[in-house]
Amino acid sequence: MSEQSEQENKEQEHKFLPVVPMRDIVIYPQMMAPIFISRKKSLAAVENAVLTEDHKLILVAQRNLAIEEPKSSDLYEYGVLVKIVQVLKFPDGSIKALADGIERVKILEFIGGEDKDEIFTARYESLKDISVVNEETEAMLNLTVDKFKEYIRKTTKINADNFVSLAEVKDAGKLSDIIATYLSVKVEEKQKVLELLNTYERLEYVSRILSREIELIGIEEALQEKVRYKLGKSQKEYLLREKIKAIKEELGTEEGLDESEELLEEIEKAEIPQHVKDALTKEVKKLSRMPFYTAETSVIRTYVETVLELPWEKRTEDNLDIEHARRILDEDHFGLEDPKERILEFLAVKKLSNLPQATIICFVGPPGVGKTSLGRSIARSLGRKFAQVSLGGINDESEIRGHRRTYIGSMPGRIIRAIQTAGTKNPVILLDEIEKMLPSHMGDPTAAMLEVLDPVQNSHFTDHYIDMEFDLSEVFFIATANSVDTLYKPLKDRMEVITLPGYTEEEKLNIAQKYLVPRQLKTNGLNEHQLQIDETIIREIITKYTREAGVRELERYIAKACRKAAVEIVKKPDMIIKLTPENLQDYLGAYRFVRQAAEKEPQVGLVHGLAWTEVGGELLEIEAGIMPGKGRLNLTGRLGEIMKESAQTGFSYIRSNYAKLGLEQDIQEKYDVHIHAPEGATPKEG
Template sequence: MNNSNDLFKHLRLSDMSDFENIELIPIGSEGMGQDDKMGVLSEELPILPIRNIVLFPGMVIPITVSRQKSVRLVKKAYKGDRTIGVLVQANNSKEEPQPDDLYKIGTVGHIIKMFVLPGGNTTIIVQGRKRFEVKDYIKTEPNLIAKVAYIEDTFPKKLNKENKALISTLKENATKILNLNPEIPREAQIALDNIESNSYLVHFLSSNINAELIEKQALLETLDGIEQATRLLEHMLTDIQLLELKREIQSKASSDIDQQQRDYYIRQQIKVLQEELGVESPEQELDGLRAKAAKKKWTKEVNDFFHKELSKLQRTNSMSPEYPMLMNYVELLVDLPWSEYSKDNFDLIKAKKVLDADHFGLEKVKERIIEYLAVLKMKGDMKAPILCLYGPPGVGKTSLGRSVAKALGRKYVRMALGGLHDESEIRGHRKTYIGAMPGKVIQNIKKAGSSNPVFILDEIDKVGGDHRGDPQSALLEVLDPEQNNSFLDNYLEVEYDLSRVMFIATANNLDTIHPALRDRMEIIEVSGYTMEEKVQIAKKHLIPKQKSEHGLEKASFTLSDVAIQKLIEGYTRESGVRKLEQEIGRVVRKITKSIAIGETYPAKVVPVDIVRMLGQEVFENDSYENNEYAGVVTGLAWTPVGGDILFIETLLNKGKGQLTLSGQLGDVMKESAVAALSFLKAHADDYGIDYRIFDQYNLHIHVPAGAVPKDGPSAGITMLTAIASALTQRRVKSNLAMTGEITLRGKVLPVGGIKEKILAAKRAGIKEIIMCVKNRKDVEEIEPHYIADLRFHYVEHATEVLALALLSEQVKKPVQFVFQEETKAMVSAEV
């Protein structure tokens, strides 16, 4: 509707065979809407809202109706007197409009013909009669019915000289538009010449002029005919100017129509249009890049390289496929923060406060970070080992990096490395490839807008590799303080200084990290939280956060300490607090629902409320079992979600000395069992073991929860004690657990995960723990009040383990070993 190509479009209705029998009602300037065929108009009109088009008196237009209320309205009107009120919708919404959405002045329409189209839409041919103004809406259902006042045309019957000149000017400009626009059919000139009514002429041109919907509605609402004609002339003159400008552009860009000249023609048109619209031309864009470059603090080498690339871009045709590639490259050069650094705030007291406020516990880790910052403050450079925060999921490794950035006042960026397997993701692609882009390191530096952000390399242990290169090897250059001052990205092609970036990596598993990459990082273990620490984290951080996210900051309810402990023990099994936060979120949502629907909710949530809201407990913590059975020993194990206890069960039965291992044990645990049995065979006499047991009894070692894979060098002394108890039928000391590996010589070796294992033992009710003497330092690093009720035995040799673990008394019903006597073969010798 708003295109000059559609000028006089309604003339084309006569070309459609379906309209051959349409009888148009003649409407003149004197009596619009008063012809006998149309009858007397009622003061109450059914209203048809329309979009994107304005109906003027005397005009015939097609209207496609798709909204259900409107379809019912036109069908009902078509069966009656075919009279409807047509109002323009102020917004472009497809929903059913309300009275406030419609303009007040519209046109009475007479439905000439109605067609039902495939798909359910209905098209009507409507002829405008006269204007009306809505005074009030009587009904809104099943469709809008309004009380209206009709507006008579005020075009003077006799025109003075000035008005005659105005009408003549309208016709002349309409003819000029027809001549300037070759796409309008020539029949339009004939139709224009045959219009005799001045009022009809104004409405006809108003309906077809190139103008916005709101401007056409303004013409309809201009009730004075001469004023409407004057405003119409303004729009037509604007349309003529645009058409003349288009012809001028075509004249400027005219040339031979071969491919090269055609491209030039299009560029000239674009150039002229850009100048008229105020859009930057390629030359202006290049000038803008030069202005930005003049403010950069880059080296002479980079400056020369930039201007060389800019000159290349200037010589390239702006319509060439290479132009946007070069433009993207030059924009990257000028957008990177060369030698732009945020000022560091080395207030270590403030940094400590920030770390303490954001993270409860983790004292050793926070102390190491403060030491790291102190070294940076004193040295003034970043040539220090890259920190790698290593620990199970959910313990706050990534958020520690965010806190460091907050404390220093630096920008913070995070690069997720999980699943990354293409070296180009680190080093970037060469510019010769389609779709080339810089690596993620350079992309994040650009995003940060600073050359010294805190850069988190998240999940560095999950970087993979395939035929497209080894990303871990590409990270070597990024993380090496001796090399990263001249990091070379394949796309950038100029060296970039990363030496002042503070890289902090995070990892869940060190085994999958490239050895050379590990060598460049200082590993800081972020172990799991104790029960007490989790309770405090929940109270100080997780619960306020969840209340805020659910809009309950002002809601007066709390979770008691025992309720939080119930969540931790019964619904989570992890070293971190991520799952705990999810469970707290579930509780808060339950309370949110109760508040929203007006139900009562507990002001203080207790364990009973937790079970009511979340259902029965998901996990049951393993607890210590009695020592009534020989060959059953409690061991300690580390898992990705924290420590746990496990039971080693040993059973003897008559056989031929076979060893059976079950419980889905890994190779390391199998080797521990074999080593423990070999040690006892070698020292059978020391423990009163009849050597015939090894030949006449089968030994079965089982670790329960067979569906869970188990492996690791921490069950050696546990298996040794279990086998020794089974072979001697001696009881194992009650409330005792142990962890450690042994050698064939009986030497006890240290193991890892001590903190998690001790916490698991404490949860299970263990009172005494045996471990290698070299693990004493790990115990001393644990807060004293966490291990106040535990007694530790530090050993160096297997004999010490058995002396501590095995009691002198036997179990109540010991196995009575029965041995077959060996038959001696008679050997005769010839003398």
């Protein structure tokens, strides 16, 4: 036992994580909240955490909120260890990160961080709640819940929709943390809630804060009742503004008022519809009435900024020149004539009718055949902005329609975020791997996608976060899929499927010569004179190193050869390297695949079959042997179900036609048959 404790202590001593100082927020364990990072050191700390496997860091509150570049002495000793779940970057370089609280920690030692560009790192120890469970605690639980309900009824600072029923929360520590999250109190008081490890003491402290806040609300209501009298609208607004200004000056938070005024000015200048201006103005007025350190202020501020960043009226002008589009498509892609023709047809119809997109194009094909790059080329030919939305593995409807603002850490759906990133109302949006969306208990994202792609409905699309209609009818949606077999049928019916087949060897050769080799030479700082890769070598790479429908693996091997050559040229700058069949393995390693010709003469016990794979047909040898036994059929070589059935059918045919084949009647009782596929290590069907 002592050895185990010693080991735990040893591990405890070596706990180190980056630290991010927080000015206006305290996060608790088992809570998820958005944090806004703009300071250089804090941005670096978040980036370091995201690069690690567990995405963890420590959030510690500042003692003085006004200090821009705090030192270790300006930070509290207690913080919370969080996991960074999601990061959203803004154009000004700041980020919004979604932090998931894990546990309370005590900072044992700050390492670094004193220099301007050096991040804080801390050696810390994990803290556990000192749980107190008795009748007194249970009574305090019920009393605190009742007080919190009364606080919610009386205050205007918390939306009723935000309140989650606490009747089922029986843990005093967790209840205290939840209530403290919603309270509009100073950071010092929230920090004390974090530092109290005894759950009863923590709950009692939160209960005292609630009593004080309820009493203050009552006093304020009584004063307002006494001084209420008739005022003209302009006089009333003036007095209210002066009152707010005086209160904020007294509290030292005058910047909150300035921020509200700045937001109102931005709203007035913004090129957005009037109903959007009215909605945002209402939110900013609500913001101006709140203390700047409450969690609700950051939610409202983020919402207003997000809506203002959306391109409500900004759009690019389409270039509908057919010849220009054909030239762009031919520059970027070799072959793919059918998809190119369909794109040109779309442009021609668009030029003549000037109507919104009636059909959605869906490129279907194996990985690496150019589906995504074709979407980029379409955007370039039209002169539109391009944005990509990866849909693989999405199983939550909110990822498409957005999260409601009542949830902590909510944000717009992926479609609205893509438009925000593009910066125009009419971008080309590529919906990548649309067949990989999965329905779950959190909703059906495919049903939400139907609304996005329906030209009748998408002009009135409402994202749950924005909570206002946004016109998607000008967006050019392009979908991609590896297969349509798993695609939701109503979704498939809404799209025009264009199949991109795998490339032939000749097409791969042309693509490599025109695009892949020049690109990799440039990427690796080489030129055609320093590294010479001719047609013969490209064919060798295609046939002996790759088995794919597209050209991704081919480009990887070309890149590998370029990197190896770069090392040699750095050592000998005047060196000229020419790849040949003799030295190819020195650069790319041993051959991965060797083509084997079929036997010219029939062999006893050996036949050839054709097997289907994702990259084309394969010749498969089938060996058969007979031995004394009891009529059993043994199948080996990891054959697929279809090939097993074929073998069993052949054996049954022999047994039922033994006379025609000149075999003995009792062959099935005397012999066993063994069928083996030597190359069946790779599962195949066919």
